[in-house]
Amino acid sequence: MITLTGLTKRYGGTTAVADLSLTIEPGLVTGFLGPNGAGKSTTMRMILGLDEPTAGTALVSGRRYARFRHPLREAGALLDARAVHPGRGGRNHLLAMARSNGIPRRRVEEVLGMVGLSDVAGKRAGTYSLGMGQRLGIAGALLGDPPVLMFDEPVNGLDPDGVRWVRELMRSLAAEGRTVFVSSHLMSEMERTADRLVVIGKGRLIADAPVTEILAGSSRRRIRVRGPHPESLRELAAHLAGRGVTADEVSPGELLLSGTTVESAGEAAHRLGVLLHELSPLEATLEQAYMELTAGSTEFTASTGEAR
Amino acid sequence: MTAMTETRTATGGRLPGAVAAEWTKAWTVRSTYWNLFGAAVLMGLACLQLAIYTLNANGNDDPSDDKGVVAVGTIAIGAVDLVQFVLIGLAMLLITGEYSTGAIRATLQWIPRRGEMLAAKTAVAGVIGGAAGTVLAAAGSLAALPLLGRWGGFEFGPWLGDVLAVGAYLALISVFTVSAGALLRSAVGTLIVIFLVVLVVPASLQASGITAFQRVADFMPAVAGAAFMRGESDTYPPVLGLLILAAWAAAALLAGHAALRRRDA
Numbered sequence: 053m054i055t056l057t058g059l060t061k062r063y064g065g066t067t068a069v070a071d072l073s074l075t076i077e078p079g080l081v082t083g084f085l086g087p088n089g090a091g092k093s094t095t096m097r098m099i100l101g102l103d104e105p106t107a108g109t110a111l112v113s114g115r116r117y118a119r120f121r122h123p124l125r126e127a128g129a130l131l132d133a134r135a136v137h138p139g140r141g142g143r144n145h146l147l148a149m150a151r152s153n154g155i156p157r158r159r160v161e162e163v164l165g166m167v168g169l170s171d172v173a174g175k176r177a178g179t180y181s182l183g184m185g186q187r188l189g190i191a192g193a194l195l196g197d198p199p200v201l202m203f204d205e206p207v208n209g210l211d212p213d214g215v216r217w218v219r220e221l222m223r224s225l226a227a228e229g230r231t232v233f234v235s236s237h238l239m240s241e242m243e244r245t246a247d248r249l250v251v252i253g254k255g256r257l258i259a260d261a262p263v264t265e266i267l268a269g270s271s272r273r274r275i276r277v278r279g280p281h282p283e284s285l286r287e288l289a290a291h292l293a294g295r296g297v298t299a300d301e302v303s304p305g306e307l308l309l310s311g312t313t314v315e316s317a318g319e320a321a322h323r324l325g326v327l328l329h330e331l332s333p334l335e336a337t338l339e340q341a342y343m344e345l346t347a348g349s350t351e352f353t354a355s356t357g358e359a360r
Numbered sequence: 361m362t363a364m365t366e367t368r369t370a371t372g373g374r375l376p377g378a379v380a381a382e383w384t385k386a387w388t389v390r391s392t393y394w395n396l397f398g399a400a401v402l403m404g405l406a407c408l409q410l411a412i413y414t415l416n417a418n419g420n421d422d423p424s425d426d427k428g429v430v431a432v433g434t435i436a437i438g439a440v441d442l443v444q445f446v447l448i449g450l451a452m453l454l455i456t457g458e459y460s461t462g463a464i465r466a467t468l469q470w471i472p473r474r475g476e477m478l479a480a481k482t483a484v485a486g487v488i489g490g491a492a493g494t495v496l497a498a499a500g501s502l503a504a505l506p507l508l509g510r511w512g513g514f515e516f517g518p519w520l521g522d523v524l525a526v527g528a529y530l531a532l533i534s535v536f537t538v539s540a541g542a543l544l545r546s547a548v549g550t551l552i553v554i555f556l557v558v559l560v561v562p563a564s565l566q567a568s569g570i571t572a573f574q575r576v577a578d579f580m581p582a583v584a585g586a587a588f589m590r591g592e593s594d595t596y597p598p599v600l601g602l603l604i605l606a607a608w609a610a611a612a613l614l615a616g617h618a619a620l621r622r623r624d625a
Binding site: 097100101102103104117118121122123124129131132134135136137138139140141144145147148149151152153154155192 | 372373374377378380381382384385388389390391457458461462463464465466468469470471472473624625
C-alpha cells in the first residue's frame with residue numbers, strides 16, 4: 053500500500069505536485085495518468101525518497117521508504133530505464149543491487165530469467181536496446197520480491213509481445229496481492245491493464261476511481277443514428293434539439309446524439325416517422341474520458357486556433 | 361512468488377550492504393582496471409625517471425646537486441606527484457560516472473540514506489586508492505633499486521614506512537576526491553577543483569615569494585601530504601601533515617554529505 057498525504061512539491065515558483073492525498077491499494081493495478089509535466093514522475097520520486105516533498109508525506113506500507121532496512125524488499129520501482137551505468141553488464145548491475153539489500157545471488161538469475169535477459173546479461177547495459185533496458189529495469193524492480201511495485205511508463209520501447217508480457221506481469225503481480233502503481237500515457241493500455249485510475253493534471257488530483265466508473269462518468273456517451281433520408285434525419289435532429297439533446301450531423305445521413313438514451317431517441321424517430329438504419333450507443337473510450345478530465349490542465353497545449 | 365519468504369530471511373543491507381554494492385560496482389566497470397593499469401605504467405616510468413635523475417646528479421661534475429645514497433622509498437614518493445592524478449581519476453569516476461549517466465538515481469533507490477551511500481563510496485575509494493598506492497609504491501621503488509645501484513638505499517623498516525605513507529596519502533586524496541564529486545557532480549568540475557587545490561593554487565602560492573602565501577600553501581592538502589610522506593617540513597612535524605590532509609578529506613566529506621542531503625536526486 054502507498055499512502056500519500058497532502059503531498060506537495062514546489063520548485064521555486066512552480067508547483068509540480070499540489071496537496072496530493074490518496075491511497076494506492078494492494079491487490080489492484082492502479083494506473084497513474086496525466087499529461088506531460090503533470091507531476092507523475094515527481095510523485096513517484098517522492099515516494100522513493102529521491103525527491104524531498106515540500107510538504108506532506110509519502111509512505112510505503114506505512115513507513116517512509118528511506119527508513120526501511122532493506123528498501124528494495126519493500127518497494128521495487130522502474131523509474132528511468134536509462135539510469136544504469138552503460139559500462140556495466142546487466143547481471144553485474146543486478147548483483148550490485150542485490151548486495152546493497154542483502155538479497156541472495158540466485159535471485160539475480162531468477163529475475164533475469166523472468167524478464168528474458170539471461171542470454172545477454174553479460175553484455176554491457178549500454179549496448180542494450182530500449183526494450184532490453186526496460187526489461188532490465190523491470191528485473192530490478194522485481195529483484196527484492198517487494199509487496200509494492202511502481203513502474204513509470206513500463207511499455208516504452210517494447211514490441212507488441214513485450215507490451216502484452218508487461219500487461220500480464222502487472223495483472224499477475226496484483227493477483228498475488230501486491231500493490232502495483234503504473235504510470236502511462238497509453239490510454240488503451242491502461243484500459244486493459246488497470247483496475248483503478250488516478251488522474252492528475254498540473255500536480256492536482258483530478259480523479260481517483262475504478263476504471264469502469266471513470267468510463268461511465270464520461271459525458272460523451274454518444275448515440276449514432278443513421279438513415280437513408282438526410283432531410284428527415286435533420287427533422288429528427290431539430291425535434292431532439294428542442295428537448296435539450298445535442299445532435300450533430302456528422303455527415304448527410306448520420307447524426308451523433310448526446311444527452312439522451314437509445315430508447316427515447318428511437319421513440320422520437322418512430323413518432324416522427326423517420327426511417328432508421330442504425331441506432332447504436334457509442335461506448336466512451338478511456339481516452340475520451342481522460343481528455344475530458346484533463347482538459348484545461350495540460351501543461352503544454354499546442355495552439356489549435358483553427359481546429360477549435 | 362516462492363522467493364518472497366526466502367529473500368526475507370537474508371541479512372545484510374544498511375552500511376555493510378552499501379559497501380558491498382559499491383565494491384561490486386567499482387570492479388564491474390572497465391574504467392577501474394584501465395586507471396589501475398595506467399597508474400602502474402606511470403609509477404614504473406616515473407620511478408625509472410627519478411632514478412636516472414639521481415644517477416645523473418651524482419655522476420655529473422657539479423657537486424652541489426649530489427644526492428648521495430637515496431632511500432628507494434623516496435623515489436616512489438616523488439613519483440606520487442604524477443601518479444596521484446590517475447588514481448584521482450579512478451576515485452572521481454566512482455561518483456561522477458553515476459551522475460553523468462543518471463545511475464545515481466538507481467543507487468539512491470537501493471541505498472536511500474544519503475550518508476550511507478556516501479560513506480560506502482568513500483570507503484571503497486579510500487581502500488582502492490590506499491591499496492593501489494601501497495602496492496604501486498612498493499613495486500615502483502623496488503624496480504628503481506637495481507637501476508640506482510650503489511646509490512640506492514634499502515632498509516626494510518623505513519622503506520615499509522615510505523610505502524605505507526604513500527598508501528595513506530592516496531587513500532585520503534581518494535576520499536577527498538569522491539567527496540568533491542558528491543558536492544560538484546560533474547566530472548569536469550570535480551577535476552578542475554582537484555587540479556586547483558592539489559596542484560595550481562599551492563604552486564602559485566609557493567612561487568609568489570611572499571612568506572605568508574607560502575605558509576598558506578603549507579596547509580594545502582597535497583603540500584601537507586608531501587610533508588608527511590617525505591617526513592620533512594619547515595613549518596610543522598610530519599604527522600601534522602597527515603592530520604591536515606585528513607582534515608581536508610573530512611571537511612570535503614561533510615560538505616558533500618550536506619549537499620547530498622539537501623539536494624533532490
